[in-house]
Amino acid sequence: MVNSVGAARAYLDHAATTVLRPAAREALLEASATPGNPSSTHATGRRARAVLDDALESISEQLGVPRSWLIMTSGGTEADNLAIRGAATGILAADPSRTAVAVAATDHPAVVATARSLAPALEARMLPVDGQGMLRSEGVEAALADGAVGLLSAALVNNETGAMQDPAALAAQARPHGTIVHTDAVQALGHGAALGHGADLGHGAALGHGSAGAFPFWSWDDLDLMTLSGHKIGAPVGVGALVAKPDVPFGPVSTGGGQQREVRSGTLDLALAAAFAAALRETLSDRDQEIRRLRALAERLRRGIHEIDPTARFTLAEDTPRSAHIVHVVFPGAHSDSLLFLLDERGIDASAGSACSAGVTQASPVLAAMGIDDATARGALRLSLGWTSTDHDVDLLLRALPDTLEKARAVGALLG
Numbered sequence: 293m294v295n296s297v298g299a300a301r302a303y304l305d306h307a308a309t310t311v312l313r314p315a316a317r318e319a320l321l322e323a324s325a326t327p328g329n330p331s332s333t334h335a336t337g338r339r340a341r342a343v344l345d346d347a348l349e350s351i352s353e354q355l356g357v358p359r360s361w362l363i364m365t366s367g368g369t370e371a372d373n374l375a376i377r378g379a380a381t382g383i384l385a386a387d388p389s390r391t392a393v394a395v396a397a398t399d400h401p402a403v404v405a406t407a408r409s410l411a412p413a414l415e416a417r418m419l420p421v422d423g424q425g426m427l428r429s430e431g432v433e434a435a436l437a438d439g440a441v442g443l444l445s446a447a448l449v450n451n452e453t454g455a456m457q458d459p460a461a462l463a464a465q466a467r468p469h470g471t472i473v474h475t476d477a478v479q480a481l482g483h484g485a486a487l488g489h490g491a492d493l494g495h496g497a498a499l500g501h502g503s504a505g506a507f508p509f510w511s512w513d514d515l516d517l518m519t520l521s522g523h524k525i526g527a528p529v530g531v532g533a534l535v536a537k538p539d540v541p542f543g544p545v546s547t548g549g550g551q552q553r554e555v556r557s558g559t560l561d562l563a564l565a566a567a568f569a570a571a572l573r574e575t576l577s578d579r580d581q582e583i584r585r586l587r588a589l590a591e592r593l594r595r596g597i598h599e600i601d602p603t604a605r606f607t608l609a610e611d612t613p614r615s616a617h618i619v620h621v622v623f624p625g626a627h628s629d630s631l632l633f634l635l636d637e638r639g640i641d642a643s644a645g646s647a648c649s650a651g652v653t654q655a656s657p658v659l660a661a662m663g664i665d666d667a668t669a670r671g672a673l674r675l676s677l678g679w680t681s682t683d684h685d686v687d688l689l690l691r692a693l694p695d696t697l698e699k700a701r702a703v704g705a706l707l708g
Contacts, residue, residue: 300639300684300688301639301640301641301688302639302640302641302684302685302686302688302689303641303678303680303681303685304640304641304642304675304676304677304681304685304689305641305642305643305674305676306524306617306676306677306678306679306680306681307451307452307479307524307617307618307643307674307676308643308676309523309524309529310523310524310525310526310678310679310680311526311678311679311680312526312527312528313525313526313527313570313571313574313679315570315571315573315574316522316526316527316528316567316568316570316571316574317528317567318570319563319566319567319569319570320528320563320564320566320567321563322566323343323347323562323563323565323566323567324563326339326340326343326562326563327340328340329559330343330344330559330560330562331549331551331559331560340562343562343566344560344562344565344566346566346569347562347565347566347568347569348362348364348565348569350569350572350573351533351565351568351569351572354569354572354573354576355535355572356512357512357535360538360553361535361536361537361538362533362534362535363533363534363535363536363552363553363555363556364531364532364533364552364556364560364561364564364565364568365531365532365533365534365556366530366531366532367521367522367523367529367530367531367532368400368402368476368478368519368520368521368524368532369402370532370556371519371520371521371532371533371534372400372402372403372406372476372519373402373406373545374534374536374542374545374555374556375443375445375474375517375519375534375536376393376395376403376406376407376410376443376445376474377406377409377410377543377545378542378543378544378545378555379442379443379472379474379516379517379536379540379541379542379543380393380407380410380414380442380443380543381410381413381414381542381543381544382540382541382542382543383442383443383472383541384413384414384442384543385541385543386541387442389439389440390440390441390442391413391414391415391440391442392414392415392416392417392435392440392441392442393407393410393414393415393416393417393441393442393443393444393445394416394417394418394419394432394435394436394441394443394444394445394471395407395416395417395418395419395444395445395446396418396419396421396427396445396446396447396457397418397419397420397421397657397661398421398425398447398450398452398453398455398657398658398661398662399445399446399447399450399476400447400451400476400478402476403445403447403476404416404418404657407445415440417435417441418661419431419432419435419444419446420661421455421661421662422662423662423663423664424455424608424609424612424662425450425453425455425607425608425612425658425661425662426455426457426612426613427446427457427462429461429465432444432462432465432466433465436465436466436469436471437469439469439470441469441471442471442472443471443472443473443474444462444466444471444472444473444474445473445474445475445476446459446462446475447475447476447477447478447479447480448475448476448477448479448480449477449479449480449614449615449618450479450658451478451479452618452620452645452656452658452659452674453607453608453614453618453620453658453659453662453674454479454608454614454615454616454617454618454619454620455608455612455613455614456480456613456614456615457475457613458613459473459475459514459515460511460514462514463513463514463515472516472517472540473514473515473516473517474515474516474517474518474519475515475517475518475519476518476519477518477519477520478519478520478521478524478532479524479615479617479618480615481520481521481524481525481572481575482524482525482526482575482576482579482582482679515535516536516537516540517534517535517536517537517540518534518535519532519533519534519535520532520533520534520535522564522567522568522571525571525572525575526571526574526575526678526679527564527567527568527570527571527572528564528567530561530564531561531564531565531567531568532568533568534556536553536555538553542554542555546558574679575679582679583616586616586617586677586681587616589677589681589682589683589685589686590616590617590618590619590677592683592686593619593675593686593689593690594606594619594621596686596689596690596693597619597621597690597693600690600693600694600697601623601693601697603623603624604621604622604623604624605621605622605623605624605668606619606620606621606622607620607621607622607659607662607664607672608620616677617676617677617678618674618675618676618677619674619675619676619677620672620673620674620675621672621673621675622664622668622669622671622672622673623671623673623697623700623701624668624671625671625701625704625705626670626671626697626700626701626704627670627671627700627701627703627704627707628644628670628671628672628673629644630699630700630703630704631644631671631673631696631697631700632644632673634695634696634699634700635689635692635696638688638692638695638696639688639692640688640689640692642673642674642675642689643673643674643676644656644672644673644674645658645659645672645674655669656669656672659672670704671700671704675689
């Protein structure tokens with residue numbers, strides 16, 4: 293990638309958003325030229341509906357789910373809100389004893405903040421994690437024990453550290469209590485594992501690019517709801533999906549014309565759906581090659597960082613189940629804001645963590661939940677890879693790092 297004056301840059305923030313894929317751009321432009329409302333019954337509307345139907349059929353086939361399970365959304369945040377707010381209130385309406393939801397303490401704000409906003413009607417129970425960001429089995433069991441939890445949610449791949457949970461293990465704990473299971477798979481699709489293909493939903497599917505440690509195989513029997521987002525895989529910003537089994541009850545989140553199972557009313561954007569389908573097709577078509585390629589780049593990053601700074605602490609151990617596309621590291625004595633500013637000056641795009649907190653850098657609740665104190669977390673850096681990442685990106689980062697670290701630590705010493 294190049295900046296506005298033509299200088300080479302290393303884009304290492306794909307977990308925030310990745311680069312628009314040419315196939316998605318072409319699909320967007322082509323579908324945008326189709327006039328008509330896909331809900332209209334006249335000939336123009338039917339032609340628009342045909343374009344939308346093709347996109348939805350493609351998405352459902354690639355995800356290995358019936359088309360009726362798809363609820364298209366504006367992105368991951370809306371899909372999480374539909375899952376947490378809509379399903380939890382629907383479950384409560386169907387069973388008044390289900391007065392709680394349980395979510396991983398390290399989950400995305402779209403999950404955690406939504407769960408907390410349901411009070412006082414619903415209690416939000418935070419599920420504890422260990423020092424590697426993995427859910428504590430005893431904590432999950434304690435949250436579920438009284439039978440009040442209607443919905444349990446845990447991200448398949450954490451958006452800051454890349455830690456990968458095991459949906460099958462969660463389902464094994466949740467099912468005996470009659471609890472519905474949701475996962476935010478925004479960072480997993482195309483980056484953590486790859487959704488299974490074909491119509492045999494009972495077979496284990498692997499979302500995205502695999503883990504570096506144990507691989508958490510799962511089947512659709514393990515999950516009831518799954519959140520996906522387009523701009524993390526090369527579709528435009530503004531499109532996502534909630535995969536929802538037909539027996540999941542939903543309370544009203546919005547009202548309108550009753551489209552999409554009356555869960556998410558409104559005219560569907562056929563151009564964005566077509567772009568999402570195109571990006572998804574490319575993402576999954578070369579996933580085996582991408583597993584190897586991104587893992588190799590990530591290992592080059594880890595080795596290079598360790599050689600430059602042996603005191604650097606990688607947040608996840610080598611044997612922790614994790615996505616290949618995120619390298620999360622803490623530099624003792626460095627200051628994240630200074631680190632990011634100095635890297636930016638050297639042509640490196642990176643982040644300290646989630647980019648979904650109103651555009652500001654703040655203490656990470658993810659690292660806090662993992663037991664990392666604020667002073668240590670102050671030196672956190674997230675480097676995330678994607679479909680356009682190359683060895684050159686890694687080279688630029690490693691060349692810039694020694695001088696950047698020296699200056700960032702000098703700032704850290706001044707700030708205390």
